[in-house]
Amino acid sequence: MNRLAIPKTYKLYIGGKFPRSESGRVYEVLSHTGDFLANAAKGSRKDARDAVVAARNALGGWAGATAYNRGQVLYRIAELLEGRRAQFIAEIMSCEGVNAAVASAQVDEAIDRWVWYAGWADKYVQVAGNANPVSGPFFNLSVPEPTGVVAIIAPQGTESLLGLVSAIAPALVAGNTVVVVANENAPLSAISLAEVLATSDVPGGVVNIVTGSPTEIAPWLATHADVNALDLVGAGDLDWVELQISAADTLKRVLPPETGADAAAPALNRILAFTEVKTVWHTKAIL
């Protein structure tokens, strides 16, 4: 007799915990063939608000961690993801309807992307910073620093895991904390990734994942005064211009949607997009 499987309850990931939506709502996640896979939490604006609070609270610790430490933590995610390849491959196959080879290639690329970004943590400052030869007796240094709390609309197309990783990893490199609205149709790998994050060394609140409707949640994040930046990479199907207009109220840094095969491709500029250059002058004299 076959053993009866134990299905997983897919919940939100906020502040290092896995709460249900405060609204109590769920929505059905279907396989590519239309079969029921799971009831995912349907996050609300209040969940998004809680996620922003968690992200803000985690910011000091994450941004203040040494670059070496952040690099190791991000690398640790790759290690754990590698150990759970099978789970992600299975979820991707069922959700996205791809074969094992394609799913496996996506997981591998997601893992490698963590590794690539992890390596940037203690280098991007060197590449993007400057000692400035000002004409006066001053020590003058410009360094990029994290922008703060970054809200991300994850890519909504195929490749749910890779899209999510490609969106959140670069923001994390510099020390930002993120609130990400997951792929609406294929949220399973997002919540499974949350389990990886929760069991790796990523401090609670550094990554917060809200599943549900981007159409419903994105406006609350775009207008939230305590969000510093908005990555609309996966918002191409939303009224993203309206979101960008809302974001202007508090002068949020905004990245527009990206589509096609090249969307959210790994790039130093994705890291730098969520940094602020700080220039410090200090007097210099021997007398």
Next chain:
Amino acid sequence: MTQSPLATYQPEQRALALIGGEATDTNLRRYLQGIPGIDAVGLEARAADLGTRSIKTSSKRWAIDTIIGLIDLTTLEGADTPGKVRSLVAKALVPDPGDPGTPRVAAVCVYGDMVGAAVTALGSAHAAAGETEGSGVQGVRVAAVATAFPSGRASLAVKLADVRDAVAAGADEIDMVIDRGAFLAGRFGQVYDEIVAVKEACRRADGSMAHLKVILETGELNTYDNVRRASWLAILAGGDFIKTSTGKVAPAATLPVTLSMLEVVRDWHRLTGVRIGVKPAGGIRTSKDAIKYLVTVAETVGEEWLTPHLFRFGASSLLNDVLLQRQKMTTGHYSGPDYVTID
């Protein structure tokens, strides 16, 4: 501003009250290191900014005459003779033979053994000891460098003898040097005690005192923080004036150094109500430079400091440049070196 009770104290009492104990190395270090530091870049920028003031027409005329009246006309050469000193004194009394309205300088400054010659040469023009300003025609004072000037490397007994000699010969003012070696080695108590002893040696037989200018030799102290601490130390110990330099060490007076000393004098006045004089010496050669000092004094401690009792220029070649400017302002055309006298 209400008068501070510190104003009524004798210098020693005042120092002890301020540093909170005997003038030991430890107590003095604690006190001096509690004084806020100086950021050299900001100090120099402020001095440069003051140097951009544009002094024109009537203000310039006033400045030029004021500068002459603040000069300690100086000769400090191994080759000095009574004849040279007589010549210096003549120049001090009549800086510009072509214009009898030219003010006299504040003082002549000579080595101790030349004091007698200077006093003789001045004759009735010698300012009476203790004379206050504003009592008719300004007398010219005699200042003597002492305490094994310029290095100060002699025993205390020799230094004090040097001072007593000069005072006995009629010096109105003593320009002493501090022991820079002791200061840089942290022996603040020794520096303090020496100034106190020299001050006492300035006492004349009648009980009156020759004015004491304390030369910090800022070029050897090197840092502005040292200059500031040495300034406080000299004032605590009873100096009437603080003076930048001997003129024998480069750099001598600079505008930022003088500014930093003026700030100490200003703060001392805020603290005690007592006014201390400042004398930049060495390196000030042009009237343009000297005007920058006047501006710095006026904007830092106030223009009431622009009197010989509270501010002097230690200089030799400055006077002739100022006279050339004065002639230009009088005649409207540029003058030349043949139209001012060498001393």
Next chain:
Amino acid sequence: MKFLDYAPAPESQALLSLKSDYGLFINGDFTAGRGTPFQTINPATEQQIAMIATANEADVDDAVAAARHAYDGVWSRLSGSDRGKYLFRIARLVQERARELAVAETLDNGKPIKETRDVDIPLVAAWFFYYAGWADKLDHAGVGPNPASLGVAAQVIPWNFPLMMLAWKIAPALAAGNTVVLKPAETTSLTALLFAEILQQADLPAGVVNIITGDGSTGATLVNHPGVNKVAFTGSTAVGRAIARSVAGTDKKLSLELGGKGANIVFDDAPIDQAVEGIVRGIFFNQGHVCCAGSRLLVQESIHDDVIDRLKRRMQTLRLGDPLDKNTDIGAINSAEQLARIRELSDLGEQEGAERWSADCVIPENGFWFAPTIFTNVSTSHRIARDEIFGPVLSVLTFRTPAEAIAKANNTPYGLSAGIWSDKGSRILAVADKLRAGVIWANTFNQFDPSSPFGGYKESGYGREGGRHGLAAYLKPAVRTGSRSIAAADHRTLSVSKKSASAGKKSASAEKAAK
């Protein structure tokens, strides 16, 4: 007479020959604007200096078209070294005509001649000189090999540093290979138009730089013009916000340099006399018309009284009056409108219970003036502690610990500048790390240099001006054939146009349908 009264020392206006009317500078020539001309006045006397043309929509079209034509036909085809040579020429011409420009700026803006002479105009020349050298070295600008220029840059600048802001905008734009349409502020167009004459002397190809004058509506028309590829704005946060909204969904690259409420933090171990100078420089430089002004003094409680006493004494030596007098420290407020705002906020400060003190100044009869003023007993909740006053008005707050200083300094929607005064290097560096501001001055304030990036965090805007970062604001990575492999991932453009996004939208839904 008191010596400190200093006899008048006015800078001569003899070398300045102004026209009575100024047109728009479009395609290399001056042309009459089609809007209603307006007068520019000397804010120190309220006398008219000249009449200035207003660019209407058709003029803006012409200017953008001229810039596009010059971009396509000349400037984008020129070698970097030749672009650099033009910028070097401009730098030299500015140096040659520095005194004239300084006098004109002082007349038009009201700022003291000693500032235009010693700060504004020298920095204008330095800015062109710095970016001139970048023009043929763009591979090293930090955006990858063979970076591309953006096209036509629309630039709108404020009235507080008129020619300097022009230089901050035009120099990097041209070095990077863009052409420019620039709109100076309504009250301070004069030096931009003199600068146009310099461009003629430099023989800069027609249309590479176009200068159009007018009020805010001209500026709005320009930044909203569909023909521009880049918008750079310096000014108020309110206008910056409106611009950010208006360019949303477009391809235009945007940099904003907006308001501030800079904290100037004085610790109890500060070099006190320099700190007082820094406070003065922080808030009274340029009458406080400085976006990065140190308008909030955060002073450690233990030294509050001493610092305020020293500050007041120092403020008594500030000389307010004729901006053309070389000894003037505080010039005129730029406009009646700005003066009204400063008065309104200052009156509010008193109503809110803060204690007001102003230096004794004789206020001239004509013109717009405001005596240097400080408010003590200010709370973080007071309007004068939160709103940008943009005038010579300092709000003084206290703190007890470094943590409190940092918290109060950061407690603002702005994040442009901050100052730290302390003798303790390790503390300075740690506090600087924690301040959320784009420019931090330690034991100094209000220093600027073309090699040093300048710009804000949070609502003070985004993008940097100055340095390598300022150049990157006018460049995009080379267009590459798409590969998302990590090997190819280095620098790539992140901006997509509305058009391409909706194209993507279409293909995404097509994909869905195919499933």
